[in-house]
Amino acid sequence: MSATVLEPMTRGKFLGLSAAVMAMAAVMFMPQPAGLPVAGQRMLAILAFAVIVWMSEAVNYSISSALIMVLVAIGLGFAPDLANPKILMGTNKALGMALSGFSNTAFALVGGAMFISAAMMLTGLDKRLALLILSKVGAKTNRILAGVILVGFILSFFVPSTTARVSCMVPIVMGIIVAFGVSVKSRFAAVLMIATAQADSIWNVGIKTAAAQNMIAVNFIEKQLGHSITWLEWFLAAAPFALVMSVVLYFILLKMLPPEVKEIPGGHEAIERELNKLGPMSASEKKLMLISMGLLFFWSTEKVLHDLDTSTTTLAAIALMLMPGVGVMCWKQAQAKVAWGTIVLFGVGISLGQVLLTTKAADWLAQYIVSAFGLQAMSSLGIIAVLAAFLIVIHLGFASATGLSAAMIPIVISVFQALKAPGLNIVGMTMIIQYVICFGFILPVNAPQNMVAYSTETFEAKDFIRTGIPITLAAYAGIILMSMTYWNWIGLVR
Known part of the structure; x- marks a missing residue:
């Protein structure tokens, strides 16, 4: 009989998982913000957990998917029901929400x-x-x-x-x-x-x-x-x-x-x-x-x-x-x-975004982002420039664009909706932001395909970074330039 091989818990993974749990606890037990349901607050806590786990790779993506499903089922199951706050939602209903992405x-x-x-x-x-x-x-x-x-x-x-x-x-x-x-x-x-x-x-x-x-x-x-x-x-x-x-x-x-x-x-x-x-x-x-x-x-x-x-x-x-x-x-x-594992991550990612929307967590966070960045006073080009730069920096900590998209796109859409700017093409602007999420040009760990190439040992990480930075800067400039010209002409921005 062969021995069971378990994935080792390295110091880095332990610290990453610990940080994720502490962040989740901090958000879950902070004073409830005005306008945010208890279920929404718990989903923001679970989102913080997911983002840190995905960024730190404390556990592999398949395992993180299972953890997120369990957290949604239990966290929302013992939260007041959104339709009738006098009763608890129940784990059966909450688990159904956690699995909703798999019927998409x-x-x-x-x-x-x-x-x-x-x-x-x-x-x-x-x-x-x-x-x-x-x-x-x-x-x-x-x-x-x-x-x-x-x-x-x-x-x-x-x-x-x-x-x-x-x-x-x-x-x-x-x-x-x-x-x-x-x-x-x-x-x-x-x-x-x-x-x-x-x-x-x-x-x-x-x-x-x-x-x-x-x-x-x-x-x-x-x-x-x-x-x-x-x-x-x-x-x-x-x-x-x-x-x-x-x-x-x-x-x-x-x-x-x-x-x-x-x-x-x-x-x-x-x-x-x-x-x-x-x-x-x-x-x-x-x-x-x-x-x-x-x-x-x-x-x-x-x-x-x-x-x-x-x-x-x-x-x-x-x-x-x-x-x-x-x-x-x-x-x-x-x-x-x-x-x-990628398929499971994708299903859970969709579920996470949908539940963030259902519990009003995405709307509340979008209002906060609009206020914090001063987006309300910006032009459409300024909004694209700020959000694109923000996502490029955030992507440095992500090893999966799928995870990044699942966490950020529902919030990005809610941000655009919160702006209520006349003539803003929310569909087109979201597409442009999604293009930025695909980048991952700087670090080998920013995407699985980078790691596959890196595993050949034909180049060092510094070579990838040295070429990846100008590629990213050129891509960012391209996003701005295309938003000013072609995408604006075809109605993607306005």
Whole structure:
């Protein structure tokens, strides 16, 4: 019988968990603020706990999800009922609120996205696409860098998981580095691996289905504001920003980490050899490509040629992928490749945001933020500038944009609603703020995809930070500039 392996409680994790518990207790037992129900105060306490646990990584995200569900069930269960304060809410009703995110269409979409990513990995289609693109760019180091960024862009359409895309690219890039006979400690290796992570983060902004955190934002926009954002609407708004940032990324990396040589002898042949090793395209790859192209067509033509929403078309595609004879994988194969912890975190994140709204905690906190930052007196551009800067700083402590989005987007929407500024496009402004939540460019720990790239030991943390700071500054400037021009012209701001 094998011994049970438990995750060790390090000093850092102990301090993080202790800080989270103390913060929760401090908020829960402070004098009740005017206009905030007891249930709302307890939800703010649970939010403080969640944010500190997520920032400190005191426990992994799956375990934190279970803790948050229990805290909501017990904390609200013994709070006065919102409709009838003379009685307690009860743990049964409170647990139902804690689980509400799991019955959400956005939750179904993220779950479906995980299965698409699993199908790509199982068939090897993602690897074939990546190598095919790289085989066309040549052997000059700057063109290989451009090819890696281009691959990140293309895969963002077909693999709706940033971690999965980077996990696909890392062994390919490592194979290219080895095949070229270049040291894994070279600047060339570092620049390719950093580009792999950063390009995928950039295209999380540009494509609605590229990242789970976008689904959280879209869900809260739909629930709080009653507005559905189609795949094409998101793409037309955000893709120009991501395209410009991809070019900026290329030049920043070449400037900050210039490769030792301008061309790799035999580089093109090395990529061709890797591609030839895959052999001819298998029947499963062809079927998956056909299903993926069909799915991309339905995503991009939602509300234009049909009324099928993104979640429904995604689930239909998953059903085809799993269907015997027609599909490309079986359930047993798929479940081993699905990041179930991420799915649970996503469901709990939606629940957390919804309960913050239901208990009026988000509204109360929004009023406080408006007053503390003086947002009421600011222009729409000033509001975007302040909130974007605030979220960039906050993201330094987060290892998950999904968690950050779950915690902040309901509050951001409530902030915009509290402003009551005439002509303010709350939907568009929330989209812009969500773009900022996708950043995570500075620290390796700011996103799972960064850590996947960092684990290759091709670059040091200081290299990522040194390139990540100018990328972040450029992205922040891009947010301001786009808000003044393109996004303002298409009505996203006003």
